[in-house]
Amino acid sequence: MNRTDRLYALVEELRAIAPRPRSARWLADRFEVSARTIERDIGALQQSGVPIYAEPGRTGGYCLDKAHTLPPVNLTPGEAVAMALALKHLDGTPFRTEAASALRKLVAAMHHDDAAAAQDLAARVHVLGKSSPPPIPREVAHALAAGRVLRIGYGDRQGAVTRREVEPLGYVGKPTHWYLIAWCRLRGEIRAFRTDRITSVTVTAEVPPLRLLRREDLDIPYGVVEQLSLAG
Structure with missing residues (x-):
């Protein structure tokens, strides 16, 4: 099992x-690593914002805040x-990794029999070809x-590369x-x-000044730009 998994x-x-x-010892035995490795992993999760805290005492250990747990999910x-x-349609978008993580969490919260049935059904679905855009660099x-200034190399149509510092404001997908x-x-x-x-791509330590991305900044002549809505 790799570290991400x-x-x-x-x-x-x-x-x-x-x-x-x-x-830590129980978790180390469960994942077949050292207790020190588990402590480093827990520290990394805490730094990323996961609400894990240590409970002292002989029967103590690491706990996850109850508010972070998911209620039962009744996906069919x-x-x-x-x-x-x-998710296949999200390949090459900025949010492919996050969407895959969300799906894994939902499947993990399903009833065991439903999750097994979903795995069996998924094994029967096949996709021919791949028409998604090229993947986006992780940074x-x-x-x-991240909210940081990026230092990038950028190639023009002729392949000439310039070095630039940019302040990210948004994404547009085609x-x-x-x-x-x-x-x-x-x-x-x-x-x-x-x-x-x-x-x-290099992520710098500099936090850029606040800039608003206005609709007129996205006045793209060859199409209508629609803002993403979480309301569906």
């Missing part, structure tokens, strides 16, 4: 028994597979959440490409950077 599994293990604790096997199929995909909308310090204005032309 282990971190996810640690949260799920603590969520399943919350508010009871699990000791068909609904779970439909969500997995919808670019997390640019808005069927074939995604764009990072950012204030370009080199040009002194808002620019759209096609993500597959970003050749290198």
Whole structure:
């Protein structure tokens, strides 16, 4: 099990028994690593904002805040597979990783028989071909959440690369490409950077000044830009 999978599994293990604790030794035996490795993993999860706290005493250990646990989720096997199929359309978008993580959490919270039926149904669904846009560099995909100035290499149509510092403001997606909308310090204005032309990315420690992304900044001549809504 790689570290990313282990971190996810640690949260799920603590969520399943919350508010009871699990000791570092118990978790180390469960995941076949050292107790020191578990302590480092717990520290990394705490730094990322997961509400895990240590309960002292002989019967103590690590606990997950009850507010972080999920209520029972009654997804049907068909609904779970439909969500997995919808993820295919998120390939190459800034939120593919987060969507996959959300689906894993939902499936983990399903009743065991429903989860098994969903796995069986998913194994019978096949997708021919791949028409999604190219993947976005991880640092670019997390640019808005990170809230930091990026130092990028950017290639033009002829392949000439320039080095720029940019302040991320948003994303625009097309069927074939995604764009990072950012204030370009080199040009002194808002620019759209096609993500597959970003050749290198460095996340700096600098927090950019607040800039508003106005609708007129997205006045793209070849299509209508619609804002994403969580209301469906």
